Amino acid sequence: MGPTASGKTQFAMSLRKYFPIELISVDSALIYRDMDIGTAKPTFSELLHHPHRLLNIKDPIETYSAAEFYKDAVKEINDIVKFGKIPCLVGGSMFYYNVLLNGLSVLPPSNLKIREYLLNNEKKNLHAKLKLIDPVSANRIHKNDIQRLLRALEIFYLSGKNLTELKKNNHKKLPYTIFQFAIIPPSKEWLNNRIELRVKKILKLGLQQEVERLFFRGDLHINLPSIRSIGYRQMWEYLEYKISYQDMCNKIINATKKLAKHQLTWLKKWKNLNKLSYDSNHDILIKQLIDILKNQIHRTI
Template sequence: MKIYKKNLCKSFLIFLLGPTASGKSTLAMELRKYLPVELISVDSALIYRHMNIGTAKPNKLQLIQHPHRLINIKDPSQYYSVSEFRYDVLREINDILKLGKIPLLVGGTMFYYHILLNGISQLPKSNLELKKKILRENNYNHNYSLHKYLSKIDIISSKNIHPNDVQRLLRALEVCLITGKKFSQLKKNILFRLPYKTIQFVRVLKKKKLYHNIENRLGNMLDQGFEMEVMGLFNRGDLNIHLPSIRCIGYRHMWFYLSGLISYGDMIKQIIVSTKQLVKKQITWLKTWNNIYLLKDTKMELIIEKILNVIYKEDIMYG
């Protein structure tokens, strides 16, 4: 197989999208053998330190051999806004381009890709104290209280944000309270569209295979000590179920189990159900995506060959 290490135009980006458990990370690391790429994680869970097993984060050896930018940049106690992601990812992209390499963005947080491609509204900076106040004053004891609060002041935003999406609900409420305007109105003023050419690949697996991978992966996580990992977070004393980090799939369910609210068996069932629901949501997002190349092959060699051929056909090559 031809290795395109030279004669590449460096002013473009590669996106590698796909649903959870589709093998994106493995493929991205393998591509480094054939292309002068540097990896950037596009995953809202991999940003957190001390959350390795349950997020299916590449292991220490893999990260040494294949460094990923925007992994392990936040403590689980911290918030991370979409605007922060955009700022960070553009900084990393520029740095990689200056090195004469190609940024390869890989991950499953579709909303992050969406704001890169389509722009982001100019909104006020995040205010952590205000977010804490919103949670405190609304007696946030279940998933729907924030959603109900938002529906009273911005019904359009409440219809567009899932009741379980605590981070986005908090951001919408925060913006409404800071500006005195509706979040849905401010989001119409789109700025900052991505200024680079992008070649987008989507890893595709049959749903049956994805679900099989999800169940196998959870079994492996439990064998690797996922319960002990969450117990370490649980016992810290400064974390709670309302934080975006602990709301991540798997972590919130294990948290409920450690709190005595659900049984071990129910915890496992709920993780599988929630992960499958995430996959359905990711696939729905991808059905609306434009200008993508589908990677349906099962053999790694064939997938990589298609990627390299696409890059060549996109006329990225010189000469």
């Protein structure tokens, strides 16, 4: 785990030189096909040498719930274990990790019509509406977290029960010993600088052309979860002449910094987490990880 731009993917790929691991992507944006540059997806060459499961499994017009991720990830984990390898999950979608570790209620699938109705008619009142239906969830979900607010309300409209009620019946937790690691950046300034460099890089690599291909497909819109991903939403607004090019760049940088801050907040509260101090030399990071593993495995024997 780790905040965006902390080097998780590159480190995970380098671990394959030392461990018999297979990689599973834990990222809500990397699931989409034809969204490569803006998501900083591993390159074609990298994926040839270091395949990632749960990558490119959905078209951008499709939705993908945490329940679907749970089901897909458990299947991949079991398959990898069956073949005598070690599953290594890598990515920054903290909610997906939380679902895997703590289980997930059996929830109804996403419904695009309900989401569109809420966005078109209730967008300014989502948090207030949830507070009436499910005060516990409303207290936990930030008023600006549109996707989670929509999901909580959608669940109520589909099932007649609120999210808090349904969460009482969880799936079983994973029956494996799990070692959790996170790459922690040396400072906020360092991470912000990395984010700014990443945004400049994806723009140079052709983010605009990538989003234009999606924009001109004709069947996609800005309220889809795929297009609401950081980078795509802001570029979409630019292509609709709603913001200037410079505003678009600034919005991507600010949204990415906000995401990183949110991820670090999750990690500060995370239980049983082993923190790796970032180092550009992966051998030093790997030594940190191996030393921690030795101590933890020794305690479990």
